[in-house]
Amino acid sequence: xxxxxxLIAGFGxxxxxxxxxxxxxxxxxxxFVGVLPGVGPALTVAMLLPLTxxxxxxxxxxxxxxxxxxxxxxxxxxxxLLNTPGESASIATALEGNRMAxxxxxxxxxxxAAIGSFVAGTLATIALTxxxxxxxxxxxxxxxxxxxxxxxxxxxTVSAVLGTSTVRGLTSLFIGLFFGLVGIxxxxxxxxxxxxxxxxxxxxxxxxxxxxLFAVGEALYVAAYQSRLTETVERLKGSIMMSLEDWKRSWPxxxxxxxxxxxxxxxxxGGAEIPTFLSYTVEKKLSKHPEEFGKGAIEGVAGPEAANxxxxxxxxxxxxxxxxxxxxxxxxxxxxxxNYGIQPGPLLFQSQADLVWGLxxxxxxxxxxxxxxxxxxxxxxxxxxxxxxxxxxxxxxxFATLGAYSLHQSWVDLLTLYIFGLLGFAMRRWxxxxxxxxxxxxxxxxxxxxxxxxxxxxxxxxxxFLTQPISATFLAITAALVIVPWLVRRSRARRx
Amino acid sequence: xxxxxxxxxxxxxVLALGLGVAGVTATLPSEGGYAGIGPNFxxxxxxxxxxxxxxxxxxxxxxxxxxxxxPDEPAARGEHAFNAAGFAWISAGLFxxxxxxxWAGFVIAGVVLFxxxxxxxxxxxxxxxxxxxLVLSLxxxxxxxxxxxxxxxxxxxxxxxxSAGI
Numbered sequence: 001x002x003x004x005x006x007l008i009a010g011f012g013x014x015x016x017x018x019x020x021x022x023x024x025x026x027x028x029x030x031x032f033v034g035v036l037p038g039v040g041p042a043l044t045v046a047m048l049l050p051l052t053x054x055x056x057x058x059x060x061x062x063x064x065x066x067x068x069x070x071x072x073x074x075x076x077x078x079x080x081l082l083n084t085p086g087e088s089a090s091i092a093t094a095l096e097g098n099r100m101a102x103x104x105x106x107x108x109x110x111x112x113a114a115i116g117s118f119v120a121g122t123l124a125t126i127a128l129t130x131x132x133x134x135x136x137x138x139x140x141x142x143x144x145x146x147x148x149x150x151x152x153x154x155x156x157t158v159s160a161v162l163g164t165s166t167v168r169g170l171t172s173l174f175i176g177l178f179f180g181l182v183g184i185x186x187x188x189x190x191x192x193x194x195x196x197x198x199x200x201x202x203x204x205x206x207x208x209x210x211x212x213l214f215a216v217g218e219a220l221y222v223a224a225y226q227s228r229l230t231e232t233v234e235r236l237k238g239s240i241m242m243s244l245e246d247w248k249r250s251w252p253x254x255x256x257x258x259x260x261x262x263x264x265x266x267x268x269x270g271g272a273e274i275p276t277f278l279s280y281t282v283e284k285k286l287s288k289h290p291e292e293f294g295k296g297a298i299e300g301v302a303g304p305e306a307a308n309x310x311x312x313x314x315x316x317x318x319x320x321x322x323x324x325x326x327x328x329x330x331x332x333x334x335x336x337x338x339n340y341g342i343q344p345g346p347l348l349f350q351s352q353a354d355l356v357w358g359l360x361x362x363x364x365x366x367x368x369x370x371x372x373x374x375x376x377x378x379x380x381x382x383x384x385x386x387x388x389x390x391x392x393x394x395x396x397x398x399f400a401t402l403g404a405y406s407l408h409q410s411w412v413d414l415l416t417l418y419i420f421g422l423l424g425f426a427m428r429r430w431x432x433x434x435x436x437x438x439x440x441x442x443x444x445x446x447x448x449x450x451x452x453x454x455x456x457x458x459x460x461x462x463x464x465f466l467t468q469p470i471s472a473t474f475l476a477i478t479a480a481l482v483i484v485p486w487l488v489r490r491s492r493a494r495r496x
Numbered sequence: 497x498x499x500x501x502x503x504x505x506x507x508x509x510v511l512a513l514g515l516g517v518a519g520v521t522a523t524l525p526s527e528g529g530y531a532g533i534g535p536n537f538x539x540x541x542x543x544x545x546x547x548x549x550x551x552x553x554x555x556x557x558x559x560x561x562x563x564x565x566x567p568d569e570p571a572a573r574g575e576h577a578f579n580a581a582g583f584a585w586i587s588a589g590l591f592x593x594x595x596x597x598x599w600a601g602f603v604i605a606g607v608v609l610f611x612x613x614x615x616x617x618x619x620x621x622x623x624x625x626x627x628x629x630l631v632l633s634l635x636x637x638x639x640x641x642x643x644x645x646x647x648x649x650x651x652x653x654x655x656x657x658x659s660a661g662i
Contacts (some may be wrong), residue, residue, distance in 0.1 A: 054644050164564040167556065171510055171549045177542045178517060185535040188528075192539060193520060216590070223582035223616045225575040390617035394610040394625065395632055397586075401593055401609065402636065405602075406646055414594040418587070430506060431566040448538045452531045460532025 003133045010357030013058060014365050022059045023362055026066020027369045031377075034074020035384045036392060037082055037231075038222060041312075042328040042438070043214035044071035046207050047396075049336055050403045057340040058355050062362040064336055068329065069121065069366045072312050073374055076113045076305050077381050081106060081234045090308070092280040096293065096300030098234070103296050107240030112250045112298055113305040114374050115242075119251075120258040120306035121367040124313035127262050129360060132349070135321040139346040144453035145464050147322075149474035151447040154268040154324055156478050159436035161485070162269065168432045175423075176440020179204040186445065187452055199412040206335035208404045209441055210328065212417045213434045215400040217424015219393045224425070233385050240375060246298050253283050253302040261307035265314020271327040271435070272311040279307035313363065320344050320356060324443065328435040331442040500568060503557040511550030517543035585616030601651020606633030 013019060029051070033044040048067050052060040079090040080097035093113070100109040142150070159173035160166045182193040183203030194200040242250065257279040264275035283299040284290060293300055318324045323345035325331040337344055342352070349356050374381070404417040427434050458464040466472050521539040528534035556562050570577050589612025596605035610629025611622055619625055637657075640646040650657045 050640075050646070051644070053646055165562065167549060167552045168562070170545075171553065174542060174545045174549055175510075175513075178513070178546065181539050181542060188525075188535050190525060190535040192524060192535060193517075219613065220583055220586055223586055224579050225570055225573070227579060227582055227617050228576050229574075390614040390619040390625070391628060393617055394613040394629065397590070397613050398606050398610055398629070398632060398636065401590070401597075401606075402602075402640070402648075405597060406640075406648070409598075409647065409649070411594045411598055414590070414597070418590050418594070421590070426506065429566070430502065430562070431564075444542075451538070452528070452533060455531035455533060456529065459530055 003129060006353055006357045007129055007361060009354065010359075010361035011364075013354055013358030014062060014361035019059055019062050019358070019362065020365065022055065022063040023066045023365055023369055024373075026063035027070040027366055027373060028066075030067035030070020031074040031077075031370075031374060031381065032070075032384060034071035035077050035381045036074075036387070036396070037078055037385065037389075038218055038392075039396065040214065041068065041071035041075060042210055042332055042435075043218075044074070045329055045332045045336075046210035047215065047399050047403060049207050049332070049339075050406050052336070053406070057342060058358050060336070060340065061342075061355065061359050064333060065359060065362050066366045066369065068312065068333065069117075069309075069363075069370050071329075072309055073114065073117055073370055074381070076117070076308070077110060077374075077378070078385060080109045080113065080301070081236070081382060081385055082231055090276075090304075092276045092304035093301055093308075095280070096297050099294070099296035100298065100301065101234035104237045105296060105298075106234050106236050107238055108242045108246050108298060109296075109301050110236075110378060111240050111242045111375065112246065112302040114371060116250060116254045116257070116302045116306040117309040118367050118371040119254045120261060120310040121313055121370070122364065123255075123258045124262045124265075124310040125360070125363045125367065128313055128317055128363070131266070131317055132321050132360070135317060136346040136349045139322055142346075142470065143468070144450040144457065145468045145471040146474070148447055148450040148454055149465055149471040149478075150322065151324060151443055151450065153474045153478045154318075154326060154443065155436075155440070155447070156481060157268040158326065158439055159433075161481050162274070163433050164431065169436055172427065172433050173436035173440045176209075176437035177444040179209060179437070180441045180444030180448075186449060197412060199408050199410050199416070202408075203445075204416070204441060205404075205407055205413075206332055206438065206442055208407070208413055208417050209420055210332050210438055211400045211403055212420025213424035213427070213437070215396055216417060216421025217428060217434075219397055220421055220425040221428045222389070222393065225429075227389060233382070236378065236382050240378060242298075249287075249289075249298050250302040252286075253279075253299045254306040256282060256286075257303040257306035258310040261310030262314040264307075265311030265326075266317040268318070268324070268326040271315070271329075272308045275307040275311045276304040279303035316363075320359075321346060321349070323348075323446065325439055328438040331438045334442050498561040500557065500561055503562050503565070504554065507550055507553035507557045509550075510553055511547060514543055514546030514548075514550050517546055582616040582618070585612050589613050589616065597651075598649055599651060601653050602637050602648040603630070603633045603653055603657075604651060606636070 029048055030044055033039055045067055052063055075090055076093055079093045080101050097109045155173055159169035163169045182200055184191050184201055191201055260279050261275040280300055280303060283303040284293045287299050315327050315330045318326055319330045323343055325334045401414055404413045407413050454464055521536050521543050524536035526534040526536050567573055589609045593605045593609040596608060607626055607629040611625040614625040637648055641648055
């Protein structure tokens, strides 16, 4: 009931004309940039961050919620109409959506993605509204030791458990942790790894790292290995309306996908990749038309797209209630919060209830804006897709450099950006995931603070992490996640 | 045994980074009040971790190559051979931009960057690229300076742009 009252007050904030305007601007820009091929949600959020520099915190966060949702939807449009998925979470959609488009059914594919995103996003936001106060109640009992152990759990799941290689995932994480150390130590004021460079004393900015890895690195990679490949944009023929049959096949998929996507978003499971594939597999198993899968089955678009959006909303649960980002995009959002001096977590729900609930209310509004805006504007998004690569990447880099330069008006940040670009190129080429590095940069300093606070409270007794029951549980789960798969692999290898 | 020079070099690079972190950490103070650990403790952990990971990567690189990595052959990844010119044009554009922005200003640096990147992606129409780059950079400049009150250098175009920028 309390949450309900808070939410009503939140709607009061979100529905203010000026905030509604920021929501509209955010969704439109997010979709526009998200549609651009090669630009995923993380880069979209990072590139649009400078635009909010002069807004009040509430307006800025509402605009960000819009950008976040818009970027997700924009990505699915690209995947359906172009055969190259922008991010791993879109691969499942690419399987069926692009086939549908090739068969002249691009309209219904886009419609089921848009309406499915709306349904899943709204249901997931309801789940967020109900779940967040419960997590906050629990989190208020957490001390520094619990937080630290929870962060260790998040570090390990995003880097070591998922992905193709444990060692490369961990390497990415530790490089991010190293970047997080650069700058002034928040506890003692001791400069670390700054080598007397003024720009480095402020630390490595998450926007510079994300834009360097995702924009500069991607531009270098595409120019080097893909610039001579030709891509075909599928035409939008016929009606975008879904037939009765399409509706009947889509809605159960939307609901099932929401049930899969939201829980996966709330745990640190590395973003939307797993739930989208899981949803695809479930739909393929349950479908009455399994023969259509691989040739353009509408359930194969409806499910993964809904799962993607539900998990994007689920990610906001740990981000808002605990201050823990579980995807690269969430890490950048957390960086944006920090720019305003806002530290998400249970205390924020008490100290700045207006802002948090205004943000949650704006998620409901954002979903509606997305639905009313995107289907009518689909023609524009299709045009955006046909921008030639040379113009596209040149424009992306002009914006990328602007974001970095506006931090200190200094070329040093541009050099840092280029170095991160080289790093991003190498990571892409040699198959090292970039997400853990971004999460490590943002979460590392927070984990260090909690670690040192926990030890201060215990007077230097390091067993505190194991003697506190909640903290010990987190560490035990973390250890199990690492050891069990390793034991399974070993016993398999021995049997073979 | 498959051995990739790049993988070996990257593994050793990670190892070197770890050693560097450890070396700098040795110069940091260790006193830390009640906690008993100072600002050098976590850097030491991170440095040790990077050294360990670099060694692990190097071990994989020398014994059959990194596990489950993307294929080395560009064709096997569905891509074309490394296009050095493209890579170089983009790098050159970014360095020119770095050198020009504080001196010639945001707009001119932006135009040069735009033209270089477009060239790197195979554009053969420099005049078109300069024109589009100019419209874009000028638009972005005016938007940020006039509407968002973000300071950007006007540089050589200061006489034309008047009071806009710094």
